[in-house]
Every structure is written in structure tokens, then in C-alpha cells.
Amino acid sequence: MATSVIEICNNALLDLGEDVIMSLSDEGKAAGLCNHRWPAVRDAVLRAHPWNCAMTQAELASVTAAPLWKWEYKYTLPTDFLRIVQIVGQGGTEIADWEIQGGIILCNEDAPIYISYVRRETDPKKFDALLDEALSARLAATLAYPLSGSTSLAQSYWSFYQEKLTEARGVDAREGVPESFSPNGWLGAKMGQR
Numbered sequence: 001m002a003t004s005v006i007e008i009c010n011n012a013l014l015d016l017g018e019d020v021i022m023s024l025s026d027e028g029k030a031a032g033l034c035n036h037r038w039p040a041v042r043d044a045v046l047r048a049h050p051w052n053c054a055m056t057q058a059e060l061a062s063v064t065a066a067p068l069w070k071w072e073y074k075y076t077l078p079t080d081f082l083r084i085v086q087i088v089g090q091g092g093t094e095i096a097d098w099e100i101q102g103g104i105i106l107c108n109e110d111a112p113i114y115i116s117y118v119r120r121e122t123d124p125k126k127f128d129a130l131l132d133e134a135l136s137a138r139l140a141a142t143l144a145y146p147l148s149g150s151t152s153l154a155q156s157y158w159s160f161y162q163e164k165l166t167e168a169r170g171v172d173a174r175e176g177v178p179e180s181f182s183p184n185g186w187l188g189a190k191m192g193q194r
Contacts, residue, residue, distance in 0.1 A: 131166035
């Protein structure tokens with residue numbers, strides 16, 4: 001399991017036959033590309049699945065101004081938000097009718113609402129070993145063309161990434177990604193006080 005962004009980047013570079021880097025600020029094309037592409041690659045892979053290491057919950061209060069049309073309420077998403085997994089209303093019932101527009105959840109459910117979501121996890125020490133491999137494979141696929149000029153190499157690494165992603169998702173899903181969000185623990189206690 002990688003313990004740093006540099007290790008994940010170096011795994012991708014080694015797969016591509018490139019020299020390793022010591023830091024994202026190193027001189028050279030490989031370090032510059034890793035520095036530029038890492039945040040987008042990390043967020044894309046985290047958004048691709050509700051990874052256990054990146055799951056969290058939040059209670060949202062409605063924004064004071066109502067939406068212009070169609071919806072009654074709007075809620076600002078947390079700044080670390082990447083993907084909604086589930087939204088639950090005050091009564092513990094899943095909200096099925098909602099949409100996201102520009103970092104805002106729009107729905108017809110009065111405040112507060114509770115969300116289960118994938119957050120932007122920036123600490124690689126929290127990543128599972130298979131997630132590390134998926135991240136490294138996606139980074140290799142992203143860097144293959146800029147470093148080699150070969151579209152076939154880039155396509156080959158994209159296929160490799162898809163295989164790694166499938167494997168990582170399968171293992172992660174068997175380790176308890178919630179299928180439903182039920183109000184218990186902090187949420188149940190909070191709702192019981194109303």
C-alpha cells in the first residue's frame with residue numbers, strides 16, 4: 001500500500017518505464033505532469049465508486065433563499081463533496097426526488113436533510129491497497145500519451161485501469177458500502193430529540 005502521493009505517482013511512472021521523482025515540484029516533465037494531473041485523477045477515481053475510505057455523512061440546513069422554480073428547498077453541499085450516495089429526510093425516509101446544480105442540492109424536503117457522500121480524501125494513508133493500484137493505473141493512463149506520444153500505450157493503460165478499478169470496486173463493495181442509510185447512532189438520537 002502506498003503511503004504518499006509520490007509513491008502512487010512513482011508507481012505510475014515506473015509502469016510507463018519512466019524515472020521516479022522525488023517530489024511533485026521536481027524539475028522535469030514527469031514531475032510537472034504528476035503535479036498537474038494528480039488532483040483530477042484522484043477525484044475522478046474517488047468519484048467512480050463509494051469507497052469505504054472516502055465515505056462520510058453530513059447534516060445540511062437549507063439555504064435561506066428558495067430555488068427559483070420546481071423545487072422548494074436548496075442545500076449547500078460540503079466543500080469536500082464528490083458524490084452523493086444517499087439523501088434522507090427528517091423522518092429517516094430516503095429522498096428519491098432531488099438534483100444537484102452548482103454545488104447545491106435541490107429537493108422538496110424541509111430542513112434538515114442528511115446525506116451520505118463520497119468526500120475528497122486527500123490523505124493517501126487512508127487509501128486501500130487496491131485503491132492505490134487503481135489510482136496509479138489511472139495516472140499511468142493519463143500520463144502515457146504526454147510522456148510517450150503513443151496513443152496505443154495510452155489505450156492499453158486505460159484498459160489496465162478499468163481492470164484495476166473493477167477489482168478494487170469488487171473488494172471494497174464486499175467490505176460494507178452501505179446499501180441504505182438508516183437513521184441510527186447520531187442521526188437517530190438527533191431525530192429522537194425533535
